[in-house]
Amino acid sequence: MAAPKPRVKVPKSASAGEVITIKTLISHKMESGQRKDKQGNVIPRKIINKFTCEFEGKPVFSCDLEPAISANPYFEFNAKVMESGTFKFTWVDDSGDVYTHEQGIEVK
Amino acid sequence: MKNRIILAAAAAVAASGMAISVVSAEPADDELVIDGEMTMVTRTAAPKDHPLDEVMSGWLFRTPETRALEADSFQNPGMLYVERGEEIWNTVEGEAGKSCASCHGDASETMAGVGTAYPKWDADAKRPINLELQINKCRENNLKAEAYKFDAAEQKALTTYIKHQSLGKPVQMDLSQGDLQSWWKKGEELYYTRTGQLNLSCASCHEENNGKYIRADHLSQGNVNGFPTYRLKQANMVSLHNRFRGCIRDTRAEYPAAFSDELMALEVYVTWRGTGLSVETPAVRQ
Numbered sequence: 429m430a431a432p433k434p435r436v437k438v439p440k441s442a443s444a445g446e447v448i449t450i451k452t453l454i455s456h457k458m459e460s461g462q463r464k465d466k467q468g469n470v471i472p473r474k475i476i477n478k479f480t481c482e483f484e485g486k487p488v489f490s491c492d493l494e495p496a497i498s499a500n501p502y503f504e505f506n507a508k509v510m511e512s513g514t515f516k517f518t519w520v521d522d523s524g525d526v527y528t529h530e531q532g533i534e535v536k
Numbered sequence: 537m538k539n540r541i542i543l544a545a546a547a548a549v550a551a552s553g554m555a556i557s558v559v560s561a562e563p564a565d566d567e568l569v570i571d572g573e574m575t576m577v578t579r580t581a582a583p584k585d586h587p588l589d590e591v592m593s594g595w596l597f598r599t600p601e602t603r604a605l606e607a608d609s610f611q612n613p614g615m616l617y618v619e620r621g622e623e624i625w626n627t628v629e630g631e632a633g634k635s636c637a638s639c640h641g642d643a644s645e646t647m648a649g650v651g652t653a654y655p656k657w658d659a660d661a662k663r664p665i666n667l668e669l670q671i672n673k674c675r676e677n678n679l680k681a682e683a684y685k686f687d688a689a690e691q692k693a694l695t696t697y698i699k700h701q702s703l704g705k706p707v708q709m710d711l712s713q714g715d716l717q718s719w720w721k722k723g724e725e726l727y728y729t730r731t732g733q734l735n736l737s738c739a740s741c742h743e744e745n746n747g748k749y750i751r752a753d754h755l756s757q758g759n760v761n762g763f764p765t766y767r768l769k770q771a772n773m774v775s776l777h778n779r780f781r782g783c784i785r786d787t788r789a790e791y792p793a794a795f796s797d798e799l800m801a802l803e804v805y806v807t808w809r810g811t812g813l814s815v816e817t818p819a820v821r822q
Binding site: 433435437451453455458498499500502504 | 610611613616619768771772
């Protein structure tokens with residue numbers, strides 16, 4: 429695959445106090461570090477090891493990922509929204525690369 | 537004494553093994569609706585002269601979790617490759633300075649339904665042509681670019697993207713083209729020919745024993761309406777010829793090269809067996 433690319437699904441609008449469902453998916457190899465190449469050398473581990481979601485700087489959801497997690501990790505979680513604002517999603521991988529995505533929601 | 541215990545244990549294992557083999561792994565009584573909008577045909581009456589009464593999508597033979605992945609186009613990891621394919625579609629490559637889009641424009645219009653009709657008859661090569669080979673032909677003749685090697689990441693992504701434009705449309709080959717009928721016949725022969733140390737034909741599993749377990753896995757009818765398929769085992773797209781080769785390898789036979797006469801004939805025949813099922817590309821399987 430080409431460079432990891434995040435996909436995020438957040439409703440465009442919601443009513444105050446509504447519990448919304450957020451879905452995220454990122455393309456990533458999640459190389460476990462357990463495999464060997466054709467010459468028998470260990471392929472170094474390269475996984476996304478941390479995922480966070482913040483709303484206007486406040487944590488909503490975060491987790492650590494381990495090598496057993498499949499390629500292209502998918503997360504689905506819920507959040508209660510009280511006011512309009514922006515969700516910020518961050519994926520960090522072993523090489524220190526950070527992939528981010530932001531998406532706003534309008535609360536009526 | 538010790539030997540006797542081991543023997544008893546072995547007998548018990550054998551007995552339980554037999555018990556497993558008769559436990560059914562029937563297809564699910566479920567309906568595939570993509571994103572709650574597009575209802576797919578996963579069961580339909582078999583075409584004329586088909587050995588089975590009803591053709592069923594492999595989707596029905598998968599676990600509820602795997603089925604759910606395919607029903608949500610956001611969750612479906614195969615959609616990542618559809619997006620990648622769209623990028624390739626619009627990328628200029630080769631000496632002619634063209635992209636796929638230069639000639640074919642908007643794929644959602646020009647490629648709609650195209651994936652339902654392959655393999656077709658290639659009058660130039662005088663043999664059947666599938667989507668992968670058609671892409672290569674186009675690259676060599678029109679883009680003046682190099683043909684993709686079998687299972688190159690770009691080949692899989694572009695094939696997935698093009699086939700995806702026919703999502704929900706029924707598989708409908710035209711066997712009257714050229715000499716396709718005799719390739720169909722050759723494919724049928726191969727389908728029923730036992731190969732390998734395990735002496736299995738395609739039919740041994742997918743015709744005679746679909747709906748049962750093979751070890752821990754459910755056997756489907758082996759229809760190919762969802763290819764290229766996202767396989768969770770590989771965490772990647774899997775092309776049809778890769779899957780054919782994998783299946784033949786599992787019978788412990790030597791397997792033919794991708795796009796060889798044998799596998800093209802098999803593709804013609806096996807695609808026909810799934811006539812009427814919706815194109816599911818990218819399907820999600822185990």
